[in-house]
Amino acid sequence: MALIERAPAKINLSLDVLRKRADGLHDVEMIMTTIDLSDRVEMFSLQEDKIEISLESRFVPSDERNLAYKAAVAFKRRYGIKKGVHILIEKSIPVSAGLGGGSADAAAVLRGLNRLWNLNIPLDELAALGATIGADISFCVYGSTAIARGYGEKIEKLASPPPCWVVLAKPNIGVSTWKIFNRVNVDELYHPKTPLVIKALEEKDFPMLCANIGNSLESITCSMYPEVKQIKQAMQNIGASGVLMSGSGPTVYGLIEQESKARRIYNGMRGFCEEVYLVRITG
Known part of the structure; x- marks a missing residue:
């Protein structure tokens, strides 16, 4: 069975860098909102315990460097899943663009694997897992409009922007x-x-x-x-x-x-x- 998740891009309505932390990261305060430019992430469950990524982009790796791959690894490890997954990513979001494309793909994998394997894990838990992989993934798990604090992992939903x-x-x-x-x-x-x-x-x-x-x-x-x-x-x-x-x-x-x-x-x-x-x- 194939399962499809949309991975919407985001834009920053504000991005404030507050301070540098002892761990070398920066505390930020960012307001982000999703836009209707998105990647398409398709997932197939495999009996063999492996992760496969396929995509047509010479700018995006299809191995363990890919955030979607890292998300699948983290998900399987956290929930003790012994099955494998093939992930097909159709890119529409520009790469290295400030639009969160890689984070959106990783978030789509977390949501998709949750559905694919019928685990019913709350979004809050998926967002916390996403924060261990990349700074914008927590926001991308939820989508919509929100303010992100900490290094991007603390999410608070906000009112949506005026239509434009x-x-x-x-x-x-x-x-x-x-x-x-x-x-x-x-x-x-x-x-x-x-x-x-x-x-x-x-x-x-x-x-x-x-x-x-x-x-x-x-x-x-x-x-x-x-x-x-x-x-x-x-x-x-x-x-x-x-x-x-x-x-x-x-x-x-x-x-x-x-x-x-x-x-x-x-x-x-x-x-x-x-x-x-x-x-x-x-x-």
Whole structure:
């Protein structure tokens, strides 16, 4: 029997780096929401005790380095499963883009194996297991809109954003999250107004949301990759209401209320980079 899980991408409405911890990780405060750009993860149970990953992407490994593979290993180990699984991943989310594609795939595997083997494990427990694998996996287990604290493992659900369109523009580069965080000096960072983002969500106030989205890592990534700053400026010039880099980049997104305006901005951004997407917020 085949089982299919959608693995939606996320964007950061805010990303604040609060402090560096003794273990070398950083405490963060991030508001994330899902969008209707997703990978497709299909799982087949195997009698032989092994994990197989198949996907068509020269940028994503299909061995133990893959987060979906690590999620299957962790799941089987935690619950004493002796069966195997074949995982087929159809990628639509850009790789190393700041959109949480690998984390979304891993979360889909945790949810999918729970269903495939009829274990009825609560989402809270799956999210806690996901936190042992990668920082954004806990959020991706739940999806929707939430604030993540700690190193990303403490999740609190928030009100969904006001309905809007999202234009995503990704330059032809990949960004290493580790390299960006390695350059973080917390005292020199911009810190977004997270409480105002939360208020905008609660009041479904689109102008307030656009005025207060922010990302502590944006200046670091832009200094290393000038094309990210150029894409942001282009999207602002074309008329997107709220423009921000997602995650550690390099993808820049713009929030737009009207579909006709969103399509115009989407067409305009296609002159600046190859990977441009027009999607809706689903969180």
